[in-house]
Amino acid sequence: MGKTLFDKIWDAHVVHSTGDGADILYIDRHYIHEVTSPQAFDGLRSRGIGVFRPLKTVATADHNVPTINQHLPIKEEQSRKQIAQLVQNCKEFGLDLYGLGHQYQGIVHIIGPELGVTQPGGTYVCGDSHTATHGAFGSIAFGIGTSEVEMVLASQSLPQVKPRQMRITVNGQLKKGVTAKDLILYTIGKLTAKGGTGYFVEYAGEAFRSLSMEGRMTVCNMSIEMGARGGLIAPDETTIAYVKGRAFAPKGDDWDKTVAYWRTLYSDTDATFDAEFTFDAADIEPMLTYGTNPGMGIGISESIPSEKDFTDESDKATLKKALAYMQLSEGELLLGKPVSYVFIGSCTNGRIEDFRMAAEIVKGRKVASGVTAWFVPGSKQVEKQCEAEGLTQIFAEAGIALRQPGCSACLAMNEDKIPEGELCISTSNRNFEGRQGPGARTILAGPYAAAAAAVTGVITDPRTFL
Ligand SMILES: CC(C)[C@H](C(=O)O)[C@@H](O)C(=O)O
Numbered sequence: 001m002g003k004t005l006f007d008k009i010w011d012a013h014v015v016h017s018t019g020d021g022a023d024i025l026y027i028d029r030h031y032i033h034e035v036t037s038p039q040a041f042d043g044l045r046s047r048g049i050g051v052f053r054p055l056k057t058v059a060t061a062d063h064n065v066p067t068i069n070q071h072l073p074i075k076e077e078q079s080r081k082q083i084a085q086l087v088q089n090c091k092e093f094g095l096d097l098y099g100l101g102h103q104y105q106g107i108v109h110i111i112g113p114e115l116g117v118t119q120p121g122g123t124y125v126c127g128d129s130h131t132a133t134h135g136a137f138g139s140i141a142f143g144i145g146t147s148e149v150e151m152v153l154a155s156q157s158l159p160q161v162k163p164r165q166m167r168i169t170v171n172g173q174l175k176k177g178v179t180a181k182d183l184i185l186y187t188i189g190k191l192t193a194k195g196g197t198g199y200f201v202e203y204a205g206e207a208f209r210s211l212s213m214e215g216r217m218t219v220c221n222m223s224i225e226m227g228a229r230g231g232l233i234a235p236d237e238t239t240i241a242y243v244k245g246r247a248f249a250p251k252g253d254d255w256d257k258t259v260a261y262w263r264t265l266y267s268d269t270d271a272t273f274d275a276e277f278t279f280d281a282a283d284i285e286p287m288l289t290y291g292t293n294p295g296m297g298i299g300i301s302e303s304i305p306s307e308k309d310f311t312d313e314s315d316k317a318t319l320k321k322a323l324a325y326m327q328l329s330e331g332e333l334l335l336g337k338p339v340s341y342v343f344i345g346s347c348t349n350g351r352i353e354d355f356r357m358a359a360e361i362v363k364g365r366k367v368a369s370g371v372t373a374w375f376v377p378g379s380k381q382v383e384k385q386c387e388a389e390g391l392t393q394i395f396a397e398a399g400i401a402l403r404q405p406g407c408s409a410c411l412a413m414n415e416d417k418i419p420e421g422e423l424c425i426s427t428s429n430r431n432f433e434g435r436q437g438p439g440a441r442t443i444l445a446g447p448y449a450a451a452a453a454a455v456t457g458v459i460t461d462p463r464t465f466l
């Protein structure tokens, strides 16, 4: 029987099978950030051991950093301590840190790929649920807990039970104005926020294949939002071209040999999956969420569902609770709703392509009155590229000052919090109650829809601007 892409990568990384169903996997790269690493380092310290392969760990500061005046001391005490702790731990254990002020600093899931650290066929872990992002390269990447972070620091390996495998195929091309974010929000809407639980997902079909690497990362990033362990897309010429020449990419003869291996990484035609879903790209329009989990999404021209649209009592109750929190009503349209905050950024949509899309819409227009727009590049390199391509200038002319890299308003763990009760259209990945600040209300969307709301002040179909 043929092997799936996932099987091929998994099998190549098994160091030892324990016999009780778990395999010990070798981990190619370990990404760490300030939130989930402190206790892991404490653990190493208390056991009197060091990091087994320090060169295989990449550290950055992202969750707690402010996004303005990064050269000044951090105002929030908790955040300041978290960052100081990371700096101290990396120094003590001899790890490379792309901390505040470093030219490579940024959100962990943005910097790994842009530095060429994330490559096809590898295994990547991080104490962070959105590690699935790196699966866009055709690798096995998943989030781990803090005790596992300690295990990987100590041994560069991790016991894992092989998950079930799912394939999601989306045939055809996305329509104009429909982005990778809309594609994944649509998919999660179909499967629900729990539909991928226990699975690793391979995304296949023309709609995914036609995406840039940035778009593929947006898709894989949100695998966790349908409950899946991770998601991956087979590497192809798009992947190879993206990795080529990056700081940590293989060079010379090594490059040719490595690429020859990457070309073997696909699911064999006779490989089987535990579950399969197929959708049609032509059915997808720009998406918005109306509720408090990422599965509660609708096409921008659709109205919010009603209780009668659900048969399951718990789904009806979830809808009611979500709409009460969101201050929205059954059956109403989101189009035309006033928003007071617009957030473009995060590891889902904080890459150069996202700011190019935002600039397409913002160019020659002004931010609407009453709207606070936070445009936050995912990394220093994205920030630099926005400047080089003139995007920063386009935003400035619209009255939007590009901020500095970090997780920002994706989660309320730093200074960028959406005030209570305010409605924010956000390109991030989670719309949970209080996610962007206590009482903040979040509508998840793609960069086009977010930018359109920034210049109109209301939820607007971005296709009218394209
Ligand atoms: C802080 C971190 C552990 C968390 C995660 O695991 O994803 C965060 O990045 C998030 O997006 O909620």
Ligand code: SF4
Binding pocket: 062, 063, 107, 108, 109, 128, 130, 346, 347, 348, 406, 407, 410, 411, 428, 429
């Ligand atoms: S940008 Fe958001 S989702 Fe991504 S790592 Fe940061 S907090 Fe988590």
